[in-house]
Amino acid sequence: MHAIEGILFEPVGCLAEFPAEPFHEIATRLFGGRRKTSKSGSRAYWHLLNLIEAADRKLDPSEREMVESLEVQAVDGASAYDDVVPALSELKAIGTRLLVASSLSNAAVTRFLERSVPREHFSAMWSRDNAGGVKALPLRSALHCASLNPERTMFLTDTAEGLKVAKSVGVQSILMMNDPDEAKRLAMHDPAGGIVSLYELPDFVRLLAARNA
């Protein structure tokens, strides 16, 4: 793996534990069908993103309002991990560029940054609104506008879908091993690396710098 210049963060599952229910609710209201019962906020979120991507249609204003409102509700119910702020501060201090690249709406990301993790840690914020779509699009926009080399950029994720998206964009897919059983399963998807805690991320970046020196 190359030395790392930048890290892209999807708040859901990487910076905070999100509740699953609002994402299930959005999926049911937009696409109908049987309600998924996953307790994992991340899995519910990525499932919703798959549905949005597959539907390939623009939301009408009332749908958009409903989705944003439920996403903000999810943000309000999210608990940021204890290690986020110290890890981000350390990463910034060692010169790593930190960007939000999320498939949440602009309103939800803004709310998240107001409520959970100070915005000053990030050099840019990409949501599905300013990136023009979900999943790979916020990552591509973040990379392009920051002139980051994908091979020198990490994307943290705790889902199989997230790993796929990272690989499709060419960035280093780093597995957040929040749950050991789930992580064991996801390790089979051949992530570029994995961490147990965000505290480890600065060491990861330093180790890569040393190995590539």
Add this chain to the structure above:
Amino acid sequence: MKNISIYRPSTVEEAIQLLSRHGTEAGVYAGGTDLLIRLKNRLKQAPTYLVDVKKIDNLRYIKEDAKGGVAIGTATKLSEMADSELLQKKYPMLVQAINMISSPELRNASTLGGDLLQEVWCQYLRGGYSCWRNGGYLCYGAIGDNSYYHSAMGGRLCYAVYPGDAATALIAFDARVKLATPGGVKELSMEQLVPGDMMVDGRIQSHVVRFNEILTEVVIPPPKPGVRASFEKLRPRGVWDFAMASLAMSLQVRDKTIEDARVVFGGISGKPLRETHVETFLKGKTLAADLSDQAVSIALANAAPLKYNSTKIDMAKGLLASGLAKMSAVA
């Protein structure tokens, strides 16, 4: 097994030159009970150039120093330490700990330096998984079977426990070490030598020794008056396994009052873990049977077990209780 080259220098200086020439591709070869297994396991991180230090005369000794302490050359075999009357007289707990390392056959090959600086015995690393210590970027122990040899006290990329027993015992004696480096001799405390997972020369290792440095000597200060020490170890098989939990404890007691305490746990963390909260608690207390309940209640408060290894914390606390009970019974 990959092709290797072996050098046999006759002086420490020559050995350092060889290590410097080959960088991280080289490694010190003494007893070989760790290094040769890494080679046989075909680990990427195993060295290609072995610098055999067995022929260096002045690395193998056990002698009393002018202050009444003992200096031990790092090429001294563990069996020689176990048989040493000097060590038995001055530091019986150290001899007790050494006798619990591995098997008699392996103690007859292993050296003190090798035991102090050995690689972790994580089954994923030794099984050739591409983990942090083997050129990869993921700790399989953190998400796989971590019941035996992974940290219950958190980790730093790698979650394997530091496996050595000698360091755990020697920290209880406040031992120091000498390193021969290209710039001269460097002295460190035993705790500074093995501070837990460190990035050194682009590698993750449990100790601070750089690729071109050689651990040459361990110096144990003279025993303090009134000192009582114990070493206990729990392992899956009593014959020769590594510690699931161990405890080295040294108490300086006068008139039943504990004047100083060193409490060091092994086998539960990425380093020999000094439990300073318990040490502070014990100081000034009367050594008595009722002390252990309180000590155990405050011990290892920041434990962070992985999925399968919370029992290591129970074991460590059990060792603390039994160690204090035995010491108070002697009082």
